[in-house]
Amino acid sequence: QQKVQQSPESLIVPEGGMASLNCTSSDRNVDYFWWYRQHSGKSPKMLMSIFSNGEKEEGRFTVHLNKASLHTSLHIRDSQPSDSALYLCAASMQGGRALIFGTGTTVSVSP
Amino acid sequence: AQTIHQWPVAEIKAVGSPLSLGCTIKGKSSPNLYWYWQATGGTLQQLFYSITVGQVESVVQLNLSASRPKDDQFILSTEKLLLSHSGFYLCAWSPPGQGRNTLYFGEGSRLIVV
Numbered sequence: 001q002q003k004v005q006q007s008p009e010s011l012i013v014p015e016g017g018m019a020s021l022n023c024t025s026s027d028r029n030v031d032y033f034w035w036y037r038q039h040s041g042k043s044p045k046m047l048m049s050i051f052s053n054g055e056k057e058e059g060r061f062t063v064h065l066n067k068a069s070l071h072t073s074l075h076i077r078d079s080q081p082s083d084s085a086l087y088l089c090a091a092s093m094q095g096g097r098a099l100i101f102g103t104g105t106t107v108s109v110s111p
Numbered sequence: 112a113q114t115i116h117q118w119p120v121a122e123i124k125a126v127g128s129p130l131s132l133g134c135t136i137k138g139k140s141s142p143n144l145y146w147y148w149q150a151t152g153g154t155l156q157q158l159f160y161s162i163t164v165g166q167v168e169s170v171v172q173l174n175l176s177a178s179r180p181k182d183d184q185f186i187l188s189t190e191k192l193l194l195s196h197s198g199f200y201l202c203a204w205s206p207p208g209q210g211r212n213t214l215y216f217g218e219g220s221r222l223i224v225v
Binding site for chain 2: 002027032035042043044045047049051086088090092097098099100101103104106
């Protein structure tokens with residue numbers, strides 16, 4: 001079973017609109033979360049990290065984390081065509097060294 | 112600033128042929144190093160990680176092996192390629208130690224096995 005689940009699988013957002021992505025873990029050993037963005041044909045780049053309960057905002061991007069439910073969400077406001085990409089949620093396990101990645105959400109921003 | 116370089120950028124190889132992919136990190140001492148594999152449009156599957164020279168931990172066996180001959184170098188290889196080895200191979204580094212370690216990826220090596 002995939003330890004990090006993302007939804008939806010894909011998302012079409014109008015330019016200027018809001019995109020909301022979700023990520024949940026089924027493993028109680030998960031402790032920290034990251035969001036990565038991967039443009040087509042490129043390698044993933046870290047977008048935001050969140051380590052404690054609450055909300056974190058950086059520009060047009062906001063991340064929420066609920067540690068009790070092991071759920072994180074990423075919100076992109078005023079979406080731009082350059083935001084079209086695969087968004088990957090990643091989690092670290094207590095005592096682990098590598099990150100475990102979710103299956104991703106493909107975001108397409110339509111002009 | 113740290114830089115990570117992967118080679119080759121892309122390869123087309125025949126089934127049964129050998130493969131060697133490399134990764135070099137500059138500007139960081141004793142980093143944790145990782146190999147990930149990604150099928151087209153898919154998630155990242157962790158393959159190997161290393162915390163020090165000469166030590167490599169296998170996460171998933173895909174008829175691949177990895178070695179860390181130098182502090183700043185990580186090599187992924189196999190003697191016989193399978194069709195299922197096709198994909199995007201990503202090397203990554205994180206600061207030494209455990210905890211809130213962000214992974215930083217190289218530009219990747221794209222492999223097509225025919």
